[in-house]
Amino acid sequence: MPELPEVETVRRTLDEALRGREILGVAAITWPRTIAAPAVDMFCGVLCNRQIWGVRRRAKYIIIDLDNEDALVVHLRMTGRLLVVSEDEPVDPYTRVVLILNGSEHLRFRDVRKFGRIWLLDRAGLEQLDRQLGPEPLDPGFTAEALVNLLRGRQARLKPLLLDQRLIAGLGNIYADEALWRAGLHPLQTAGELNDEEVARLHAAITAVLADAVARRGTTLSDYRDALGEMGENQNYLAVYGRQGQPCPRCGTPVERVVVAQRGTHFCPHCQPLSSS
Ligand SMILES: [Zn+2]
Known part of the structure; x- marks a missing residue:
């Protein structure tokens, strides 16, 4: 299972690829249980035409901040992968969620074992998540x-x-x-x-x-x-x-x-x- 260093590496590569980009819509959700919250139709509605402010990490969660202060929160669990690829790249059978980005690219969530989860959280939801987690070991305050x-x-x-x-x-x-x-x-x-x-x-x-x-x-x-x-x-x-x-x-x-x-x-x-x- 990915731990802090793996999630941080995904975060860095994602931030470079996604900062300032727009999510134009949801092309596919082939395994609805990947979306932990909210309901899938609401998920699609909120994501459409959102700009991505940046990508952060908290513990083993990847947090993709959106321009309305909501965030896409992803836990990769066992086999989850977040990939930014050209929309022309064939979608393999393990791809569970496909988001359409401006610039003819996709943000895809590929997950062989299907334990990975994605939440769309508002500010209160993000604060609640933060409170459930201990300190970040690479923060200066962790002495x-x-x-x-x-x-x-x-x-x-x-x-x-x-x-x-x-x-x-x-x-x-x-x-x-x-x-x-x-x-x-x-x-x-x-x-x-x-x-x-x-x-x-x-x-x-x-x-x-x-x-x-x-x-x-x-x-x-x-x-x-x-x-x-x-x-x-x-x-x-x-x-x-x-x-x-x-x-x-x-x-x-x-x-x-x-x-x-x-x-x-x-x-x-x-x-x-x-x-x-
Ligand atoms: Zn020894």
């Missing part, structure tokens, strides 16, 4: 002290806590595993037991792992592509994720995989000992 405050007294284990979008926005399975490895912390460590130095290490690891992956335009393991259809490069730099049985890049111990909260979790048993404090 080591802020993370200390977020983790203080928490009885939950680190891995599931890092995946909780209400605590920190944008981390998923890949970058949670990579950040814990970089910080030298065990995924089953109780969050509230970390001392300030360990939290500072975790904070540095989260921001570095995410910033590096943004710079490498995301991790493409299967479906993820940016809005131009290009793959990312961060899959060539993963330390533990998906590398069970292979040597830890730091110490050579084979990487282990366990299941934590129903998610495959990868770690180095030597570099990430479970400590009791």
